[in-house]
Amino acid sequence: MRSLTSAALALLLAAAPSLAAQSHTHDGVSVHRGDKLWFRGQHVVEQAQVIEGDVVVASGSLTVRGEVHGDAVVGGGNLVLEPGSTVYGDAVVTGGKLINRGGRVHGQVHEGTRRGGQPHNGTAAVHLPRGFAGRLGGGLEALVQTLALGLVLAGLGVAMVVYGLPHLNRVSDVVRRAPVMAGGVGLTASILAVPAFVLGILALVLTIVGIPFLLVFVPLFWVAVAAAAGIGVVAFAHALGERTAEQRGRYEPRHRNAYAYLLTGLAVLLAPLLVARLVALAGVPVVSGALETVAWAVLWAAGTVGMGAVLVVASQLWRERRYRQMMGLDGAETAGAD
Numbered sequence: 001m002r003s004l005t006s007a008a009l010a011l012l013l014a015a016a017p018s019l020a021a022q023s024h025t026h027d028g029v030s031v032h033r034g035d036k037l038w039f040r041g042q043h044v045v046e047q048a049q050v051i052e053g054d055v056v057v058a059s060g061s062l063t064v065r066g067e068v069h070g071d072a073v074v075g076g077g078n079l080v081l082e083p084g085s086t087v088y089g090d091a092v093v094t095g096g097k098l099i100n101r102g103g104r105v106h107g108q109v110h111e112g113t114r115r116g117g118q119p120h121n122g123t124a125a126v127h128l129p130r131g132f133a134g135r136l137g138g139g140l141e142a143l144v145q146t147l148a149l150g151l152v153l154a155g156l157g158v159a160m161v162v163y164g165l166p167h168l169n170r171v172s173d174v175v176r177r178a179p180v181m182a183g184g185v186g187l188t189a190s191i192l193a194v195p196a197f198v199l200g201i202l203a204l205v206l207t208i209v210g211i212p213f214l215l216v217f218v219p220l221f222w223v224a225v226a227a228a229a230g231i232g233v234v235a236f237a238h239a240l241g242e243r244t245a246e247q248r249g250r251y252e253p254r255h256r257n258a259y260a261y262l263l264t265g266l267a268v269l270l271a272p273l274l275v276a277r278l279v280a281l282a283g284v285p286v287v288s289g290a291l292e293t294v295a296w297a298v299l300w301a302a303g304t305v306g307m308g309a310v311l312v313v314a315s316q317l318w319r320e321r322r323y324r325q326m327m328g329l330d331g332a333e334t335a336g337a338d
Contacts, residue, residue: 035070042077047084054089061096064103071107081105143277150270157234157262165258167313168238171231174309175239183301186232186308197221232306233299237265240302244268269302270295 025031028048035053040060045051047065054070055062061077064085071089072079078096081087081103090107091098098111160168174182200217204210241261276291 142280146270146273146277150266153230153234153266154263156230157237157266160231160234161258161262168235170313171235171309172239172242174312175236175305176243179305182308182312183305184308185311186304189307189311190304193225228307228310229303232310233303234262235309236302236306237269238262240268241265269299272298
């Protein structure tokens with residue numbers, strides 16, 4: 001919620017300097033463009049005053065006689081709405097209460113109490129550019145999502161190294177030796193995923209007996225597609241890490257450096273997205289939007305090529321197993337083992 005983000009920002013920026021905001025007077029009404037923040041004290045939004053943003057008092061009280069076009073957030077004191085006053089956003093009061101003498105709140109009202117403590121007196125206001133609090137909160141959330149994506153992919157990659165390193169190496173070899181072929185297979189599989197899903201549903205419905213299995217087929221189908229794409233990204237990252245190690249002259253047998261290859265590749269793949277999120281946090285939406293588009297295109301290409309390589313290796317393994325069965329090698333190996 002934007003109001004809670006503003007309240008948290010008020011506490012985090014206690015040592016921050018004042019930032020520029022725009023104010024002007026129109027027909028005798030003072031209009032302030034941007035959020036307004038006081039750390040403590042008793043403050044008033046006058047009748048002939050309009051705040052086009054949030055108004056936050058971290059520790060103190062606020063009296064509104066004019067208009068607040070954002071949220072009104074007060075901590076450690078009361079929020080007083082005089083007759084004719086208007087708050088177009090939410091009214092949030094912590095450690096005090098809302099005293100409404102004839103004002104209007106278009107958003108929601110949130111009240112909480114806190115024991116002890118009196119409002120402190122006096123301090124200058126800090127003027128925040130409009131949308132700063134929301135942009136900061138959204139940017140941090142996007143940054144955390146990027147790091148979470150990296151952790152999920154890293155966890156999947158570590159599991160593959162521990163439990164399926166030979167298969168990971170084979171998929172990685174396909175990515176490195178035949179990326180165009182793997183990309184074509186992956187793109188074809190992506191295009192055919194929806195028709196295959198529809199045909200699977202129709203087949204289960206027509207058999208009647210398979211109808212109960214729809215509850216399993218519908219979610220598991222897309223889980224399998226997502227897993228194949230995730231494994232593909234991990235395999236691509238592993239191949240990219242190997243290639244990077246070769247260029248730096250640090251290439252060694254894969255069983256010794258699989259983790260290093262994996263983490264290096266993931267860092268390279270996720271770097272554009274991380275940079276895009278940092279640029280968005282700095283408040284350059286045009287540049288961050290372009291970078292994010294490129295970043296997701298890179299991840300999509302990596303996932304497509306990697307998923308194609310996974311399908312190629314799966315086909316190879318299936319053919320090898322069929323060949324051993326036809327030649328009776330599986331039974332011979334089992335008998336020899338016994």
